Structures are given as structure tokens and as C-alpha cells.
Amino acid sequence: MKKLKPQELQFNVPENVPRSNGKISAWLAQQLLDKFGWKIVGELPNEAKFIMAVAPHTSNWDFILGVLVKFAGNLNVNFLGKDSIFIWPFSIWLKAIGGIAIDRSSANGVVGQIVDEFKNQQQLVLAIAPEGTRSKVQQWKTGFLQIAKQAGIPILPVQFDFKHKHVVFYPVRLIEGDIEQELSAIQGLFHRHCAKNPQNF
Numbered sequence: 001m002k003k004l005k006p007q008e009l010q011f012n013v014p015e016n017v018p019r020s021n022g023k024i025s026a027w028l029a030q031q032l033l034d035k036f037g038w039k040i041v042g043e044l045p046n047e048a049k050f051i052m053a054v055a056p057h058t059s060n061w062d063f064i065l066g067v068l069v070k071f072a073g074n075l076n077v078n079f080l081g082k083d084s085i086f087i088w089p090f091s092i093w094l095k096a097i098g099g100i101a102i103d104r105s106s107a108n109g110v111v112g113q114i115v116d117e118f119k120n121q122q123q124l125v126l127a128i129a130p131e132g133t134r135s136k137v138q139q140w141k142t143g144f145l146q147i148a149k150q151a152g153i154p155i156l157p158v159q160f161d162f163k164h165k166h167v168v169f170y171p172v173r174l175i176e177g178d179i180e181q182e183l184s185a186i187q188g189l190f191h192r193h194c195a196k197n198p199q200n201f
Contacts, residue, residue: 159190
């Protein structure tokens with residue numbers, strides 16, 4: 001694969017990617033990323049719908065870094081949350097920052113609910129941590145692959161490289177083959193030494 005070069009912090013966001021318009025938050029996030037030496041590597045796809053598969057996920061710092069990248073690029077990125085935490089008025093704030101309430105008891109299942117969300121929305125970018133937890137796991141969850149395959153949308157693998165202070169956007173993948181083989185291929189992109197807590201990857 002061609003070596004990716006770090007972009008300027010004011011990274012380009014293609015026209016089809018859903019955007020927000022927070023000029024102050026974008027400026028502040030850019031300043032913080034610059035201050036701590038973080039760079040963006042690679043490019044976002046020019047897609048209105050895709051899943052960001054973000055790894056390694058071994059620390060609460062992953063969430064903070066993700067929020068900074070979201071604000072720095074004025075990206076309208078969503079995430080999943082149990083419907084039980086979407087209680088008014090807290091639900092107003094959660095939805096404002098991109099939260100999507102999920103009913104785990106639904107007969108349609110979590111995958112089905114998210115597939116429906118993608119089919120009903122003109123634009124939707126969803127960030128998912130395939131590990132599902134900050135603790136060490138033996139196997140990544142395959143839900144993000146099932147969603148992508150059923151909804152016919154690509155996956156953008158995103159690596160948080162704490163060793164080199166790079167947020168890496170890898171080329172997008174359209175999930176068409178065997179789920180286990182696709183999972184193995186995506187996992188192979190990520191490196192243990194890049195994690196904030198390598199022992200948990």
C-alpha cells in the first residue's frame with residue numbers, strides 16, 4: 001500500500017460527507033491537536049454514508065481524541081448508545097453530539113435497527129469500536145461488518161496511533177465477501193504498538 005503522508009490539521013472533508021458548522025469548536029479542536037502534536041494521515045472518502053471502524057480502543061483517551069477529530073473537521077459523526085440512557089433532558093445533549101438510541105431488546109436486533117437507520121437517512125456516518133470495550137478481548141465483534149454488508153455501505157478503518165501521534169484514515173472497504181475473512185483483513189491493518197495501552201490490544 002502506498003505510504004500515507006500526514007496532512008495539515010485543516011484537513012479536507014469531501015463534499016458528500018455530512019458536516020456540522022461549529023467554527024469555534026473546530027478552531028479550538030485544531031489548536032489542541034496541534035499543541036499535542038497530532039496529525040491526520042490519509043483521506044476521508046467522498047461518501048454520504050459509511051462506518052468508521054475505530055481501533056485500537058484501549059483507553060478513555062480514544063474517545064477524547066475522536067471528539068477532537070470530529071470537531072476539528074466539523075464532521076457530523078454518530079455513535080450508538082443504549083436507549084435507557086436517552087432520558088430527557090440528558091437525551092437532548094446526547095442526540096446533539098450524534099448519539100443514536102438502540103433498543104437491545106428489539107426483535108429486529110441492533111444490526112437491523114442500524115441498517116434501517118442507514119436506509120432511512122440520506123447522510124449518516126457512524127463511528128464504532130469493533131472491540132466493543134477498552135479491555136482486552138480475544139475476538140472483535142462482527143456487528144459493524146454485518147451492518148455494512150446489509151446496508152451496502154463502505155467501512156473506513158481508522159487507527160489511533162498513539163506512538164506516532166497519527167490518526168490514520170485507511171482506504172475504504174466495501175464488505176462483499178465472507179464476514180470472518182473480512183474481519184481478519186481489517187484487523188490486520190491495526191498494530192498493537194499503536195494503542196494507548198498496548199497490553200489491552
